[in-house]
Amino acid sequence: MxxxxxxxxxxxxxxxxxxxxxxxxxxxxxxxxxxxxxxxxxxxxxxxxxxxxxxxxxxxxxxxxxxxxxxxxxxxxxxxxxxxxxxxxxxxxxxxxxxxxxxxxxxxxxxxxxxxxxxxxxxxxxxxxxxDADAVKSAATELIEEEEAKKRILELEERIKDLNKLLSEKDQIIYKKDKLMEDYRGRADKIIDAAETLYIDVNQQWFHRPAVKKALKDIDRAFIE
Known part of the structure; x- marks a missing residue:
């Protein structure tokens, strides 16, 4: 035609x-x-x-x-x-x-x-x-259910996007926290090293003082006598 x-x-x-x-x-x-x-x-x-x-x-x-x-x-x-x-x-x-x-x-x-x-x-x-009429009714119902399912899928996809965003933010927070911990550990190690060095220096300087040397000699002499 x-x-x-x-x-x-x-x-x-x-x-x-x-x-x-x-x-x-x-x-x-x-x-x-x-x-x-x-x-x-x-x-x-x-x-x-x-x-x-x-x-x-x-x-x-x-x-x-x-x-x-x-x-x-x-x-x-x-x-x-x-x-x-x-x-x-x-x-x-x-x-x-x-x-x-x-x-x-x-x-x-x-x-x-x-x-x-x-x-x-x-x-x-x-x-x-x-x-028959049931075939027509079923087709109409299936379209409604399909449309509702599509809307539900879109809603779930939006929720997944939100969850992924939250997970990304969580990963960023964890990364920053780990970075801060590393910085703190590095600073703490430096402080401990500096304290140990200072302690050694102080001890060395203390033992080299004349009064300290004389006192140590007197102690040694007392033990010998």
Missing amino acids: EGFEGNKIRYMGSSVAKSAPCDDEVNSVAFSLKEGDKGFIAIRAFIIRPKSTDAFSFFLPVEWRGDMPFVDLESLWIPPFSDRLGALNYFGLMVEIDGIIYTTNLFDKDKEGKRYISNCNLLCKYLAGDV
């Missing part, structure tokens, strides 16, 4: 295998399905005019005709289940399940009564009856 004369196609999703990623503007979309299968492709077509651009959204039925897949551009896809109805707008695809709107519009993810679904093909498969 191709756009014509420079017009664009915005692929919004499909219930069958396709070549384009969801919510992407392309010039053409290829699809495939098994013989006997049916489904649909959701697109938004842009008609470019000299002074304006018009946009139209479609659910186009695809089926096997003859010996090849076929896109019916002249008919609209009719959901096989009356309680599974979808809608298309510029921002994406949406369906309602048990009073909750499940949408591929990222801007609606935090709005009350709405749940964001990143996989637009899943919503298409739900509309076509290929998956």
